[in-house]
Amino acid sequence: xxxxxxxxxxxxxxxxxxxxxxxxxxxxxxxxxxxxxxxxxxxxxxxxxxxxxxxxxxxxxxxxxxxxxxxxxxxxxxxxxxxxxxxxxxxxxxxxxxxxxxxxxxxxxxxxxxxxxxxxxxxxxxxxxxxxxxxxxxxxxxxxxxxxxxxxxxxxxxxxxxxxxxxxxxxxxxxxxxxxxxxxxxxxxxxxxxxxxxxxxxxxxxxxxxxxxxxxxxxxxxxxxxxxxxxxxxxxxxxxxxxxxxxxxxxxxxxxxxxxxxxxxxxxxxxxxxxxxxxxxxxxxxxxxxxxx
Numbered sequence: 279x280x281x282x283x284x285x286x287x288x289x290x291x292x293x294x295x296x297x298x299x300x301x302x303x304x305x306x307x308x309x310x311x312x313x314x315x316x317x318x319x320x321x322x323x324x325x326x327x328x329x330x331x332x333x334x335x336x337x338x339x340x341x342x343x344x345x346x347x348x349x350x351x352x353x354x355x356x357x358x359x360x361x362x363x364x365x366x367x368x369x370x371x372x373x374x375x376x377x378x379x380x381x382x383x384x385x386x387x388x389x390x391x392x393x394x395x396x397x398x399x400x401x402x403x404x405x406x407x408x409x410x411x412x413x414x415x416x417x418x419x420x421x422x423x424x425x426x427x428x429x430x431x432x433x434x435x436x437x438x439x440x441x442x443x444x445x446x447x448x449x450x451x452x453x454x455x456x457x458x459x460x461x462x463x464x465x466x467x468x469x470x471x472x473x474x475x476x477x478x479x480x481x482x483x484x485x486x487x488x489x490x491x492x493x494x495x496x497x498x499x500x501x502x503x504x505x506x507x508x509x510x511x512x513x514x515x516x517x518x519x520x521x522x523x524x525x526x527x528x529x530x531x532x533x534x535x536x537x538x539x540x541x542x543x544x545x546x547x548x549x550x551x552x553x554x555x556x557x558x559x560x561x562x563x564x565x566x567x568x569x570x571x
Contacts (some may be wrong), residue, residue: 284450287318299490302345320501348407353385376435382442423455433461440469444493453509466569476561483534511569520562524552
């Protein structure tokens with residue numbers, strides 16, 4: 279690829295060249311892969327390793343590469359704890375009585391959380407293994423943004439999409455599709471890993487873990503803002519969120535592997551101060567953005 283798929287700039291430069299993660303921890307590519315950075319929008323890109331992206335995203339191979347599988351209870355186990363924070367970012371009062379869509383909702387934990395507040399919950403999810411359960415729990419279901427857009431459903435007030443934009447082939451088109459689902463003045467909440475995660479600059483081993491087969495795009499805050507602007511959103515406010523404690527980082531640097539949380543007993547004020555610093559300085563591991571249509 280010689281031009282950026284987001285802003286059409288040329289002159290892409292190599293940002294990283296090396297092994298990438300092919301699935302769960304320890305599954306590394308035997309050959310080097312190149313991640314480029316666009317001089318125009320600043321987004322970083324890993325050309326797809328898989329030949330047929332659409333079918334790949336619907337396949338068991340993709341769920342295994344995510345280390346999730348298709349089991350709904352397993353999905354809830356991995357993601358339920360993230361949902362209250364996401365609702366807090368939107369504000370419960372802002373979605374009461376509104377129509378809300380979750381793009382790439384997986385098994386639907388966020389939609390389950392907000393169903394009692396909203397007028398309608400719309401699940402947009404390519405993995406058909408989740409569809410029957412989503413419908414049983416009262417969510418309208420569509421297999422893709424294109425399917426939802428052509429279904430004749432009325433516009434939604436709010437759309438969310440968590441940890442999806444980094445997987446898609448064309449992020450600008452993806453955000454345009456979300457914008458078209460929204461009423462004028464509607465809002466979207468989008469999240470993605472932070473390409474400026476402070477650990478990337480500290481550990482080559484972390485780089486090999488961070489860059490992975492299933493993530494085609496890596497966004498800085500500025501790159502996410504530019505992509506939202508090009509997709510036609512009026513504004514984009516990026517927030518930094520760090521999910522892991524200081525213990526996790528210390529043990530990563532020592533053991534060169536993820537070890538979980540709270541393995542070292544540290545005073546809460548130390549850990550909270552460290553997270554606050556990373557979020558204030560832009561070195562957190564995750565980005566959240568509120569987009570206004």
